[in-house]
Amino acid sequence: MRVTIWGCRGSVPTPGPDTVGYGGNTSCVEVTLRDGTALVLDAGTGIRALGLALAARGTRRIHLFLTHLHFDHLEGLRFFAPLWDERVTLEVWGPRSPVQSLHDRILRAFSPPLFPLDFRDVPAQVTFHDLAAEPWQADGVSLSAALVLHPGPTVGFRLETHSSSFAYLPDHEPALAGIEGRSPDWISAGALARGADLVLHDAQYFEQEYDAKIGWGHSSVAHAVAFCRAVDAGRLVLFHHEPSHSDRALEQLEERARELTRSGESSPVLAREGMVIDLG
């Protein structure tokens, strides 16, 4: 299982010289399985470059898993090259709302006035699936999803093989319902991340920034570290970078994460566009 980060910025794309080090594209992560199957997590603007890479590789079967439908996790889908190739089969998985299917929810982004074309014009073979309670299985990988704390229907993912595990929680505010003093089963996404070798977790804010944004659905760097500690996770990759944070600010955030880390815990690192993590 190999994890490649194509976009790790939160909320809105932030191109420019101040963000070129860690990247300005919004959430998109590729997971490559042994047989070459491409799993894509979220469709932020990072998916545009990934789409070009998949087209160049000739990948024709793609599974896209959406954590939720906030624009920074969906806006790249319309510019995902495989979508415009009739030879491609794209399976899209994501949370339904209490009253609407995933299909109906996504179609709103594919119609005027938000987009000039209608989804019926898409040539790829696209199927939408509401995420099920049972884990999804493919090529020795199990993918589990569960609702997590973030405004609106939002899930996190856990991918697991016989030898490694990876939790993807790009938008997550577990502190809103408590982290410290709680057993993992009472922590939002506790089971998804429990004992995971790698956790990509929301760390949008410094602690002092978080105080003014409680309830917005994102974590401070301290909460990201505390969450990983509470669920006994391994390596923490700080994800969903605040749009106003320059590369320099992000490096200060990483320093802060390392200050909060205790002896014996692995050092957190910043997610960066182009980062590849091989989990074996």
Add this chain to the structure above:
Amino acid sequence: MDTQQQHRQKHLVLILAREFASNLSTPTLIADAHGRLVFYNEAAEAVVGRRYADAGETPLDEWLAPFEARTTASGPLPPDRRPTRIAFDEHRASHERYLVTSADGVEREIEVTAFPLFAQLDEFVGIVAIFWRS
């Protein structure tokens, strides 16, 4: 996520309900979809006379039994008239006024409102019961 972890993980709706209840000054309890009491708040601890941390998860019916629920006419209150049982079995909201014997041995008249919690696709994840002391 293995089967045991799936079983142990509390649904997000229960996690949010617990956080809500823990900030209320009204006695409130939460049970999961399996009929297990999974939390009661500090206000309820004062009525029950026992901290939740000491009680732990337990079948709701077992936990409620010592309160000896009776109608306001002092007759036994059948289980199918108890709001918690109605919310759990029939998945609908219910409200009832009745008598209980508290942990201190004093008989008190209370009102109980219980309602089911549904998540996506009408998934039943548990109930909330609120005790209004008269």
